[in-house]
Amino acid sequence: LGSGYLGLAAISILVNIITLGLLVGLAFRRFPLRAQSWRLDWSLQLRMLAISYPLMLNHLLATVFWQIDVPLLRQYNGEAVVGWYNAAYKWVNAFNVIPSFFTFALFPILSRQVHTSLDDARRTFRLSVKLLVLVALPLAALVTWLANFMIGALGGAEFLPDGAIALRLVIWSIPIGWINSVTNYMIISLGLERRLTLAFILGVSFNLIANLIFLPRYSYVAASLVTILSE
Numbered sequence: 001l002g003s004g005y006l007g008l009a010a011i012s013i014l015v016n017i018i019t020l021g022l023l024v025g026l027a028f029r030r031f032p033l034r035a036q037s038w039r040l041d042w043s044l045q046l047r048m049l050a051i052s053y054p055l056m057l058n059h060l061l062a063t064v065f066w067q068i069d070v071p072l073l074r075q076y077n078g079e080a081v082v083g084w085y086n087a088a089y090k091w092v093n094a095f096n097v098i099p100s101f102f103t104f105a106l107f108p109i110l111s112r113q114v115h116t117s118l119d120d121a122r123r124t125f126r127l128s129v130k131l132l133v134l135v136a137l138p139l140a141a142l143v144t145w146l147a148n149f150m151i152g153a154l155g156g157a158e159f160l161p162d163g164a165i166a167l168r169l170v171i172w173s174i175p176i177g178w179i180n181s182v183t184n185y186m187i188i189s190l191g192l193e194r195r196l197t198l199a200f201i202l203g204v205s206f207n208l209i210a211n212l213i214f215l216p217r218y219s220y221v222a223a224s225l226v227t228i229l230s231e
Contacts, residue, residue: 054193054194054197055188055193057197057200058184058196058200061197061200061201061203061204062200064204065203065204065207065230068204068207068208068211069207069211069215069223069226069227070082070085070086072212072215072223073085073215073219073220073223076215076216076219077215077216077219077220081162081219081220083155083163084162084166084220085163085166085170085220085223085224087151087154087155087159087163087166087167088151088164088166088167088169088170088171088224089166089170090154091143091150091151091154091167091171092170092171092173092174095139095143095174096174096177096178098132098135098178099132099177099178099182100181102128102131102132102181102182103128103181103182103184103185106124106128106182106185107185107188107189109124110124110125110185110186110189111189113189114189121186121189125182125186128182129179129182129183132178132179132182133175133178133179135178136174136175136178137175139171140171140172140174140175143167143168143171144168144171144172147164147165147167147168148160148161148164150164150167151163151164151167162220165220165221166220166221166223166224169221169224169225169228170224170228172228173224173227173228173231176228176231177231180231184196203230206226206229206230207226207227207230210222210226210229211223211226214226
């Protein structure tokens with residue numbers, strides 16, 4: 001509509017309001033709004049907070065895990081390098097929609113199977129890992145081959161060849177990362193999400209320390225390889 005970033009922000013708010021209206025409508029159709037059926041259950045609220053807090057912390061650490069190299073790159077290597085690296089990462093983030101949607105759909109199935117049959121849950125988990133790897137490996141190989149074209153199409157000739165080199169490297173994080181995605185939800189299904197926090201802390205710590213050591217000398221190549229090793 002020609003309103004720039006303010007218009008983009010306004011559309012985001014509007015879309016969220018529409019989504020809220022649809023969800024509220026669905027919720028109240030299932031749970032009619034009657035005074036006697038609604039009350040605050042403080043013990044339930046506290047229990048939900050205690051259970052969900054590790055999940056919030058894990059998600060925060062996972063976000064830091066993925067984003068921490070960008071400000072470090074900006075500090076040590078400059079804006080141009082950040083541009084090359086981000087151009088590569090945009091493709092990785094686009095492909096990461098695949099395991100994200102897959103695991104969101106799989107999570108309730110795993111949660112049910114964990115409580116009914118651990119053998120079924122184990123088989124589902126193994127099959128899921130195989131499917132994701134079968135997609136991720138040829139995809140990573142194809143992206144490695146087409147990296148010049150993909151970066152050129154996204155950012156233009158100014159991002160070549162460095163953006164393509166970064167993409168050829170960082171794309172190989174997805175086979176491991178996709179396994180981690182489904183494994184993460186398997187562990188949550190088992191009720192062991194608190195143990196994940198230590199793993200995320202170790203991953204973020206390694207990512208930070210390795211980037212601080214190697215970024216000044218090896219730039220986006222180091223950031224890409226550290227991402228793979230962190231996964």
